[in-house]
Amino acid sequence: MYNQQAYEMGDNCCVIRDIAEYGAVRAQEVGAENVFNFTIGNPSLPAPAEITQAVADVMQEMGALRTHSYTSAQGDLSARKAIAEDLNNRFGTDVTPAELFVGCGASAELCSVFRALSVPGGEILTIAPYFSEYEPFAQTAGLELKVVPPDVPDFQIKLDAVEAALTENTVAIIINSPNNPSGVVYTRETLQKLGALLERKSEEFGHPIYIVADEPYRELAYDGVEVPFIPTIYRNTIVCYSYSKSLSLPGERIGYIYVPRKATDGEAIYTAVAGAARGYGHICAPSLWQYVLARCAHLRPDLTEYDRNRKALWEGLRKAGYEVAKPDGAFYLFVKVPGGDANAFVKKAMEKDLLVVPGDSFGCPGYVRLCYCVSYEQIQRSLPIFESLI
Amino acid sequence: MYNQQAYEMGDNCCVIRDIAEYGAVRAQEVGAENVFNFTIGNPSLPAPAEITQAVADVMQEMGALRTHSYTSAQGDLSARKAIAEDLNNRFGTDVTPAELFVGCGASAELCSVFRALSVPGGEILTIAPYFSEYEPFAQTAGLELKVVPPDVPDFQIKLDAVEAALTENTVAIIINSPNNPSGVVYTRETLQKLGALLERKSEEFGHPIYIVADEPYRELAYDGVEVPFIPTIYRNTIVCYSYSKSLSLPGERIGYIYVPRKATDGEAIYTAVAGAARGYGHICAPSLWQYVLARCAHLRPDLTEYDRNRKALWEGLRKAGYEVAKPDGAFYLFVKVPGGDANAFVKKAMEKDLLVVPGDSFGCPGYVRLCYCVSYEQIQRSLPIFESLI
Numbered sequence A, B: 001m002y003n004q005q006a007y008e009m010g011d012n013c014c015v016i017r018d019i020a021e022y023g024a025v026r027a028q029e030v031g032a033e034n035v036f037n038f039t040i041g042n043p044s045l046p047a048p049a050e051i052t053q054a055v056a057d058v059m060q061e062m063g064a065l066r067t068h069s070y071t072s073a074q075g076d077l078s079a080r081k082a083i084a085e086d087l088n089n090r091f092g093t094d095v096t097p098a099e100l101f102v103g104c105g106a107s108a109e110l111c112s113v114f115r116a117l118s119v120p121g122g123e124i125l126t127i128a129p130y131f132s133e134y135e136p137f138a139q140t141a142g143l144e145l146k147v148v149p150p151d152v153p154d155f156q157i158k159l160d161a162v163e164a165a166l167t168e169n170t171v172a173i174i175i176n177s178p179n180n181p182s183g184v185v186y187t188r189e190t191l192q193k194l195g196a197l198l199e200r201k202s203e204e205f206g207h208p209i210y211i212v213a214d215e216p217y218r219e220l221a222y223d224g225v226e227v228p229f230i231p232t233i234y235r236n237t238i239v240c241y242s243y244s245k246s247l248s249l250p251g252e253r254i255g256y257i258y259v260p261r262k263a264t265d266g267e268a269i270y271t272a273v274a275g276a277a278r279g280y281g282h283i284c285a286p287s288l289w290q291y292v293l294a295r296c297a298h299l300r301p302d303l304t305e306y307d308r309n310r311k312a313l314w315e316g317l318r319k320a321g322y323e324v325a326k327p328d329g330a331f332y333l334f335v336k337v338p339g340g341d342a343n344a345f346v347k348k349a350m351e352k353d354l355l356v357v358p359g360d361s362f363g364c365p366g367y368v369r370l371c372y373c374v375s376y377e378q379i380q381r382s383l384p385i386f387e388s389l390i
Helices: A005-009 A013-031 A051-066 A078-089 A104-118 A132-143 A159-165 A188-205 A266-279 A287-297 A304-319 A342-351 A378-387 B004-011 B015-028 B051-069 B077-091 B107-118 B134-141 B159-165 B190-205 B266-279 B287-296 B304-320 B342-349 B376-386
Strands: A098-102 A121-126 A145-148 A170-175 A210-214 A236-244 A255-258 A330-336 A367-371 B101-105 B123-127 B143-147 B170-175 B211-216 B237-242 B255-258 B332-336 B367-371
Touching: A005 A051, A005 A132, A005 B107, A005 B266, A013 A342, A051 A287, A078 A098, A078 A255, A078 A287, A078 B287, A098 A104, A098 A132, A098 A266, A104 A210, A104 A236, A104 A255, A104 A266, A104 B255, A121 A132, A121 A159, A121 A342, A121 B123, A145 A159, A159 B376, A170 A188, A170 B123, A188 A210, A188 B123, A304 A367, A304 A378, A342 A367, B004 B134, B015 B342, B051 B287, B077 B101, B077 B255, B077 B287, B101 B107, B101 B266, B107 B170, B107 B211, B107 B237, B107 B255, B107 B266, B107 B287, B123 B134, B123 B159, B134 B143, B143 B159, B159 B190, B170 B190, B190 B211, B304 B332, B304 B376, B342 B367
Parallel strands: A121 A145, A121 A170, A170 A210, A210 A236, B123 B143, B123 B170, B170 B211, B211 B237
Antiparallel strands: A098 A255, A236 A255, A330 A367, B101 B255, B237 B255, B332 B367
16 A cells, blocks of 8 residues: 555666665775765865855844745745846846746756646657656656657757657657766757757647756856857746756755746746645745855856866776767766676776766666766776776 | 646645735735734744754864765765654654655655555545645645544544544545644544554555654643654554754755654555655755754754743633633644634734634634744734734
8 A cells, every 4th residue: 555656766766876875885895085986966066165154144144033934935035036137147038036936956846847747648858868867757747758869979969859759748858958967068059950840849739848958057068168048049948957066055955947937828837836846845945045045146166176077087088998978068978888788887897996877877878977076086096997998 | 738736736825825925015014013913834933043053063064065965865864863863762762764764844745655655546534624735735646635524622533533534545644733723732542542443444444544643843832741752652653744843944844754664564665755755856855954953853942932922822812702722732723713704704804914814724614723923022912903803
């Protein structure tokens, strides 16, 4: 007498956590410095000092009672104003606080949006490689997740494959750029073409097909590459943002959903998102962090260290003979494995205490994902092991 | 093309928030001191000073990187250890960290537990008066919420009514004591009788009927009244706890779920709870607050102020001629309205800028709920208005 689907979701937890836990055990056995753990996308940079200061300031100035009280479910107005202002300053948009819903990080936000868009028989597309948690999120929301094959080796979007996967039941396509796990940033051209295709198909099917933009990595882009703000390219875009990576606050669960009023049924969908969140037990995002955001939404991460890691690992791997997707964003490298069997590679690597995640977990066999949010030293010391594995 | 159920949940948000928002508008018009708002269960006591100190200590000692990193989904071991230790010290239990899941407050926890217990055609009972959010939580989880009529005027539990409502499809009964909105604490005798009934019916139906104990108010009890720890009375009890009220942290979203291993299918249900939480987008409870809990799980609120409010309001109302349920716990009074029409009373009160919530919202017409987590002065100044309304 318990829910079988929920049981299975609890039992088959992600491969990534399993490997990471193996790493924790090995670290105790052989010393943390001898385990080369590239599995977990936990930022290795601390939150900016302004954040720590803002925590102290908020608690000092507002006092415990006001700081820790409930906010409205959609988030305190001060936070939503700061987020809107930041977006408008950067993208020339006219986002208003009423279009924003402060959420508990991208995962919870995606779940609410999936639920809000869920209709009987509804399908949502994702593009391989993709974040594996989309599967339980969609399943719980009552949507079928359909995977569009990867655009190898560039990891942009294969438009003909998207077109082939679109049906009358498609309610949305989820886009994650900069991409986990590929590290690739979708170009403006890619997004424009996708937008044009979706417009054409929306018209054909007689209902909108939304883009759900999963954007925890938006601020993590290198070499000046552009990360377009998708609502300015495609009107029917719903953004799920998280400060987990950009402000190094992954454990604190804070981000926002942006549902443009100008999107088709924009106001109704905002309401449905709020209702879905309510039915999932959302009361408000952690209030202290809302007030910190009200002061810090404009902050950007200093990417110097990630960039140094990225270059060192990318160059080292290519010198060793690996084929790597162009890592313009996030903190991941997506590496083609010699021989093509990622699981075999992962096992071989594990024997040398080098931990990476098979691309199979992201709907893309034949590749492994490396998180380079680790110490520079770990990267340097791991390169000879990578060399020995090719 | 959006989810109708979610839309309705977003659109028909709770009456309580509507009245509270009216209060906010009136406060701007006539001054906050002239609006007697008894609607929102937002603690009026600040969090204990030890909490504020612990926030500073955690951030200082652990540093931003460790403090704000992801924890495991079930919560950092240090927090679960502290919670287990606190429970065991108080109740002579043998709770282990492996039986605890640190959650984002009672609402999110209840949603995950409801989902974990949801089977096709499944029903969950609640006892009127009850927290109205159980309805969207159950509906989203796919359970039918069935309401057992109130035990007027004592607001204990009508066992024959529970028995009549139990069917083969009943998976659980949700118990909220100290109760929102009645302020009543279920006695040990009530709970023992309920446990015996459920045991008998579980045997008859051939499957367990769980108690889901919704316990945000457990620490808020007055005059030395006992709040029994239900798992020690009925084995198949799942506890959803929140620090929102006891430590005055409602906006921060932190609590825990306790699924005893000794409960029937205890381990599987823990797994299903974790899976349900995953499918709702739970990554971890806010990490800073987990580490604060690791240091502060043993803290208890100082109830002096609430108790003074409680007595003043209770006595004042009774003197004026109102019938009030015995307010042994939480920070609510449940008041029978003269004439029996709570909505009419609420409207009449509103005209005098006195804001209370109709019992209809809690499945119990003919009553209104008063939150006395307000200033003592507000209580004193409101008593003449209450007198004028009878």
